[in-house]
Amino acid sequence: MELIPLSLTSAPRRAVRSDDPTTPLAPEVAAPALSVEFRDATRSFGTRTVLSGIDHHVAPGTITAILGPSGSGKSTLLRLAAGLDQPSSGSVLIDDRQVAAYDDRCAVAFQEARLLPWRSVRSNIELGLPRKGNPDVVDRLLELVGLEEFASHRPREISGGMAQRVSLARALARRPGVLLLDEPFGALDALTRIKMQSLLLDLHRAAPATVVMVTHDVSEAITLADTILVLGNEGSGPSQLIRTAYVDEQLRSDPVAVDALHSELLACLGVREP
Numbered sequence: 001m002e003l004i005p006l007s008l009t010s011a012p013r014r015a016v017r018s019d020d021p022t023t024p025l026a027p028e029v030a031a032p033a034l035s036v037e038f039r040d041a042t043r044s045f046g047t048r049t050v051l052s053g054i055d056h057h058v059a060p061g062t063i064t065a066i067l068g069p070s071g072s073g074k075s076t077l078l079r080l081a082a083g084l085d086q087p088s089s090g091s092v093l094i095d096d097r098q099v100a101a102y103d104d105r106c107a108v109a110f111q112e113a114r115l116l117p118w119r120s121v122r123s124n125i126e127l128g129l130p131r132k133g134n135p136d137v138v139d140r141l142l143e144l145v146g147l148e149e150f151a152s153h154r155p156r157e158i159s160g161g162m163a164q165r166v167s168l169a170r171a172l173a174r175r176p177g178v179l180l181l182d183e184p185f186g187a188l189d190a191l192t193r194i195k196m197q198s199l200l201l202d203l204h205r206a207a208p209a210t211v212v213m214v215t216h217d218v219s220e221a222i223t224l225a226d227t228i229l230v231l232g233n234e235g236s237g238p239s240q241l242i243r244t245a246y247v248d249e250q251l252r253s254d255p256v257a258v259d260a261l262h263s264e265l266l267a268c269l270g271v272r273e274p
């Protein structure tokens with residue numbers, strides 16, 4: 001099924017598809033979306049504090065994008081939400097309960113698809129199934145990411161964009177209440193990236209988990225997110241939340257407002273436009 005590319009700067013929020021087949025997954029396949037809350041979260045490595053005093057509540061079912069300069073702690077913040085790392089002080093909660101190590105309420109996908117090369121596409125997606133998970137879900141996920149015909153292919157036989165689709169399907173197979181994405185489209189070419197943005201919106205409609213994604217692309221953040229968080233610091237200190245922007249359909253449909261927000265976010269990131 002062919003996805004229709006969206007404009008980079010002022011794409012409508014909902015994905016445009018030629019046959020728009022996205023129907024919500026059944027409740028036994030898609031878990032309810034869960035809130036994420038950072039409460040005065042700080043993370044230090046040795047004597048160096050990377051993140052300081054992060055306070056933010058992510059509402060269930062929303063998409064949040066995290067922007068920030070390289071090294072500002074975006075991945076660290078995501079790892080705290082996933083339970084892959086713990087705050088040095090403060091706390092991170094999912095659904096009002098402290099995040100546990102490798103919290104099974106979350107699924108994570110990274111910039112590299114990280115597929116097992118000796119396993120088929122189907123079998124890589126199956127790896128995401130929780131214990132006693134329903135294997136029929138994998139057929140539905142293959143269909144959702146448009147890879148039914150590639151189910152028996154090995155990772156070396158598919159493109160980078162396809163591999164990233166497998167990675168997203170594997171994450172959704174976990175039935176997460178929170179989907180955490182670290183620059184998921186960062187390694188893809190511009191056209192594939194736009195198609196993947198559209199796919200992410202389709203997947204979010206089918207399985208509306210709370211999505212928190214890191215991106216370095218301001219346009220991508222405006223296209224996809226309900227909330228944009230910018231990490232930054234004054235001088236060489238730890239990163240803090242320096243801007244929270246809310247985006248809705250009305251803003252996205254107004255090219256002047258989109259341009260203004262784009263410029264403002266770039267300025268927050270310390271980038272001056274030519």
Ligand SMILES: Nc1ncnc2c1ncn2[C@@H]1O[C@H](COP(=O)(O)OP(=O)(O)OP(=O)(O)O)[C@@H](O)[C@H]1O
Pocket residue numbers: 045050068069070071072073074075076077
């Ligand atoms: N396990 C660790 N031990 C020591 N320092 C770490 C560790 N993890 C991250 N850091 C440091 O924390 C800082 C933030 O790293 P992080 O990977 O979160 O940044 P980022 O914003 O994701 O950067 P990028 O945009 O380049 O991916 C970096 O200076 C990094 O070296």
Ligand SMILES: [Mg+2]
Pocket residue numbers: 074075076182
């Ligand atoms: Mg990172």
